[in-house]
Amino acid sequence: MIVDDDVDYLFQMREGVKDMGFDVITAGTQKEAEDIIERTRPDLAILDLMMENQDTGFILSHKIKSKHPDVPVIIVSAVTAETGMLFDVTTEEERDWIKADLFLDKGIRNDQLHKEIKKLLKI
């Protein structure tokens, strides 16, 4: 499952991950993603961090992990000053429930991403 509110980035990720040989379901909003989580169990989720809210990725990650604890979650974002700001407002307790398995930069190349996915899926 790939979740991102940037239609172009979502499209490119979908194409890239499809080329790796996976079936892909996509969501462009938090709501859509939540519906998918309710209906199905993806084998892996790639979530954009900043969508409707600055921490949509964390919220979704938490929801996935509470429903399907063994589904690996990757959070992608532009890890720069703007996330620095974001982490600053995150308290200790809030960070306790961030259960993502991996945190990646949005500029990641497809081959690197493929490697990380395989590692998480142990294939």
Added chain:
Amino acid sequence: MEKLKLLVVDDEPGIRSGVERILENHTVSFPFMDEDYGFDVDVAETGEEALKIIKSKPLDIILLDNKLPGIQGVEVLEYINQQQIDVVVVMITSYASLELAVKATRKGAYDFVPKPFTPKELRASVETITKQLFLRKMTQKLNTEGRQVRFQFLSVLSHELKSPLNAVEGYLRMMQEKKYGEHITEYMEIIDRSLNRVQGMRNLIMDMLDFTRIESGKKQRKIEPQNLCEISQHCIDSFQPLAIQKDVDVYLNCSEKITMDADRQELEIICNNLISNAIKYNVKGGRVDVNLNKEEDKILLSVQDTGIGMEEEDTKSLFEDFVRIKSEQTKGISGSGLGLSIVKKILDLYDANISVDSTPGEGTSFTVEFSQ
């Protein structure tokens, strides 16, 4: 040429010599910078050695490996933070785990470079930082001159500019890899999308220029009697192509000639933003009414649409920088998030008020009140 002092902290000799070699003769230049930047590279094998260098001289950039034989990279970062040393720290990591990302960003790390990296990746990362350092210097300079350029503004701006760049870059890569074969016709859609994103970026930059000119008080103002009906009509005309494309009718309701002393360009920015929003966030077959009325001691300009509307809660943050209402209905609509904050800033110059009244699914109306 200005030289930035860079320190590489890594226990792998290959990384240290690699960085030295890659950056030795590399210079960074941007159109908006007065001069080029080069790099003086220092190396340290351990965290302890790094601390010694950090204490002995000022540095601009530190490339810091986390896994070191003695004290860890994060601890070096902690020291820098405690001593409030002004330096940009980039973590070099074999992969950025969330834990480390959280820990390091909380401690003030600026970026990550995944290991192993290509010379191109390292240069790209260093170029971003150089730009950041330049902007930081400019900000300090502007602040001492008494102008407020906010760091947060710049960070959000860089995020907003980076998204379209990522998108266009991704599409160019797909073309480079000839993902859909040899024929250019197969690529028309992604070319259109790329152009669309470039246009969005251009709009953002134009908005930003308006914005900074108003913020810094640098904009040349020419206060003269202005015909509001004529200006409104002019703005409506310029958005006619968009209105046709969105199947929205725009009407001007102006029964008498209304004039006020103002800067024409500023009034145009206000009308343009309100009218384009009313068209953009409308529905197929919808309408927009631009109403101009004169009361005893005030002039009222209202722009009313039959569009998607918004919740009352959303109307509160509407005039802040970079605020965009994100919902199912707005996801395909591009915007910089600066338009209404520009409008608000201009209206402040006139001591004018703006109010908003909106019902989800029915429409929104913005009313500007100029007191005479």
